[in-house]
Amino acid sequence: MKITKVVTHILRIPEDDPLADMPEDVNRLRPIVTLQIQTDAGLEGIGLTFYGGAMTGSLRTAVDELGALLVGEDPLRIEANIKKLRTAAGDSCGTGIFTLAQSAIDLALWDIKGKAVEQPLWKLLGGMRDRVPTYASGSLRRGLTDKQAETAARRLVDKGFVEMKTQMALPGNPTPAEEVRRVRVVRDAIGPDIKLMCDINQRWRVEQAIDIGKRAEDVGLFWLEDVTTCDDYAGIARVNDALSTPIAGGEYVWGIVPLRHMIEARSVDYIMIDLCRVGGVTQWLKVAGMAEAFNLPVVSHVIPEFHAQLIAAVPNGLTVEYMPWMLKLFHETPKLEKGHLVMPTTPGLGLRFDEAQVAKYRAG
Numbered sequence: 092m093k094i095t096k097v098v099t100h101i102l103r104i105p106e107d108d109p110l111a112d113m114p115e116d117v118n119r120l121r122p123i124v125t126l127q128i129q130t131d132a133g134l135e136g137i138g139l140t141f142y143g144g145a146m147t148g149s150l151r152t153a154v155d156e157l158g159a160l161l162v163g164e165d166p167l168r169i170e171a172n173i174k175k176l177r178t179a180a181g182d183s184c185g186t187g188i189f190t191l192a193q194s195a196i197d198l199a200l201w202d203i204k205g206k207a208v209e210q211p212l213w214k215l216l217g218g219m220r221d222r223v224p225t226y227a228s229g230s231l232r233r234g235l236t237d238k239q240a241e242t243a244a245r246r247l248v249d250k251g252f253v254e255m256k257t258q259m260a261l262p263g264n265p266t267p268a269e270e271v272r273r274v275r276v277v278r279d280a281i282g283p284d285i286k287l288m289c290d291i292n293q294r295w296r297v298e299q300a301i302d303i304g305k306r307a308e309d310v311g312l313f314w315l316e317d318v319t320t321c322d323d324y325a326g327i328a329r330v331n332d333a334l335s336t337p338i339a340g341g342e343y344v345w346g347i348v349p350l351r352h353m354i355e356a357r358s359v360d361y362i363m364i365d366l367c368r369v370g371g372v373t374q375w376l377k378v379a380g381m382a383e384a385f386n387l388p389v390v391s392h393v394i395p396e397f398h399a400q401l402i403a404a405v406p407n408g409l410t411v412e413y414m415p416w417m418l419k420l421f422h423e424t425p426k427l428e429k430g431h432l433v434m435p436t437t438p439g440l441g442l443r444f445d446e447a448q449v450a451k452y453r454a455g
Contacts, residue, residue, distance in 0.1 A: 092207065094166050096129040097158030099151050102452040106416050110250065111230035111243035121416070122147040124154055125449065128199040130166055134206045136199035137444060139394075139417075140191045140367050153192035161196070166203045169373055173197060186345035190370050197371025198397065198440075205439030212441070213434050216376065216404035222431040223403045225395060225411040226254030226288060233258040237276045244280040253430040254286040254313070254410060259303065260294035267303045271310070278310050286313040293317050293343065297326040304334045314339040314361055322349060324356035331358060339363050341378075342392040346370055350378045354385050361409065365392040366401070375401055383407045393417075396424045396442060399432040420448050 104121045108114040123141040130136075143150035157176050164172055173193060180189050205212045213221075227250075230243045240257070247255050257277045259270045274289060281287065289312050295303065300318040314337045318330050321343035331338045337360035341350055345368050353359060362382040369375050379389045379401075388409035391398035395413050402408035411432055418424045422443045425432040435441030 092130050092132040092134070092165060092167065094128055094161050094164050095131050097155065097162070098127040098129070099154050099158070100125045100449065101147055101151050101454045102420070102449065103454045104417055104420070104452055106229075108230050108243075109415055109418075110227050110252075110413075111246040113230055113235060113239050113243035113246075115232040115234040122454065123417070124151045124195060125420075125444065126154055126158070126195045126199050127444075128158065128161075128166065128196070128203065130203060132207070134166075134203050136166065136202035136206070137440065137442060138195040138197075138199035138202065140195035142191055142367055143188070146188065150188055150191055153188045154195050157189075157192050158196055166200050167207060169197065169200045169204065172200060173371075173373060190345055191367050194367045194369070194371040197373050198366070201372045202439040202442075209438045211400065211435050211437060212372075212439060213400035213403040216372075216401070217406070218404060219406050219408065220403050221434045222428070223399055223408060223411050223434075224254060224430060225399070225413040225427070225432045226256055226286065227252040228256045228393075228412045228414040229416065231255065231257035231277055233261050237273065240273070240277055241280045244277050248281050248285065251429055252285075252413075254288070255281070256288035256290055256316075256412070258290045258292070259307075260291045267299075267306055270303050271306045274307055274310050274312070283311065287311070288313050288316060288339070290316040291318045293320055295319055297323070297329055300330045301333045304330065304336055308335055312336050316340060316363065317343065322352075324352050324358045327353070327358035328356050331360065337361060339390065341365070342368065344368065347374050347377050347381070351381060354381055354387065360387065362387050362389045363392050364389055364401075366394060366397055372401065376405070379405045379407060395432065396421060397440065399425045400434065400440065403432075403434050419445070420452075421445055 106119040126138040128136045227247045316339040339361035340359040341363040342365040388407050393414045
C-alpha cells in the first residue's frame with residue numbers, strides 16, 4: 092500500500108456551546124486545517140490540526156508540503172514516515188508549525204493503519220476499556236456572569252454530567268476573595284458530589300496560585316489546571332507542594348521532552364496531553380508511557396472525538412475533556428452515555444467528515 096494524494100482545507104468553526112447554550116463569545120471562530128491522506132488501496136485517513144491563529148494559512152502549507160514528501164511511501168510505517176518529515180524539516184522541527192503539521196499527518200496515518208487491520212484505534216493501541224469518563228468543558232468560562240454560570244452549571248447536571256470544568260483568573264483583576272466567591276457559585280449550583288475542575292490558563296503568578304488555591308481548598312476542586320506559566324516546572328511544583336488540591340498541566344508545552352521535565356519535577360498530579368502540540372498519536376502514547384512509569388494518570392485536551400480512543404487505549408487514562416464544538420464536522424462521533432464516552436467499533440478513528448458541514452465552514 093502506498094500514499095497517493097494529500098488533500099487539505101482550512102475551516103473556521105464557531106466556538107459555540109452546544110452543552111449549556113452559554114457561549115462566552117458568540118462570534119468567536121476557531122480556524123482549523125483538515126487533512127485527508129489517500130492510498131492506492133482505497134483507504135483514506137483523516138486528521139486535523141489547529142493553533143495556527145493568524146498563521147493558519149502557513150500551517151496548511153506546512154501540512155501540504157510535508158504530506159507531499161510522503162506520496163509513494165507505505166502509510167503503515169508511521170515512525171519511518173515521521174522520521175522522514177523531521178529530517179526534511181531540518182532545524183525547524185521540534186515545535187510550532189512543524190509539530191502541528193506533523194500531528195495531523197500522524198493522526199491520519201494511524202487512521203489508515205486501523206482501517207488496514209480492521210480494528211478501531213482504541214483496540215489497536217491497547218484496548219484497556221471500551222468506555223471512558225468524560226467531563227463537560229467550555230460551558231463555565233470566566234467571562235460569564237454569576238447568573239449565567241449558575242444556569243449553565245445546572246444545565247450540565249441535568250444532562251447527566253458528573254464531571255465538569257469551570258475557570259478562575261477572572262477578568263478585571265479581581266481580589267482573591269472574589270475569585271473564590273465565583274467558584275463557590277458553581278459549586279453551590281452543582282452540589283458536593285460532582286467532580287469540579289478549574290482552569291487558570293497560565294494567568295496567575297506562583298504566589299497568587301498558592302494564595303487563591305489555599306483559599307479555595309474547601310470548595311473541593313478535583314484539580315487546578317495550568318496554574319502558572321506552562322514551562323515554569325519548579326514554580327508549578329511549588330504550587331503543587333503547597334496545596335492539597337491536585338494540579339493538572341501539560342496542554343501548552345510542545346513535543347515530549349517538556350513533558351518529561353514536568354514529570355521529573357513532580358510539577359503535576361495529572362498529565363494533560365494535547366494531541367496537536369505533542370506531535371500526534373505516536374508521541375501522545377510515548378508521554379502516556381512516561382507518565383505511567385511515574386504512577387501518573389493522563390487526561391486529554393479538547394477534540395474528544397479523537398482523544399476518547401487514546402484515553403481508552405492506555406491503562407493510566409483518566410478522563411476526556413468533552414468540548415464538543417467540532418463534533419459537527421463528522422457523521423458519527425463517540426456516543427455520550429451517563430457521563431461516559433462509548434468507544435466505536437468501526438476501524439481506525441471511526442470518523443467520517445460530513446462534507447456538507449465541511450463545505451459550510453470552508454475558508455479556503
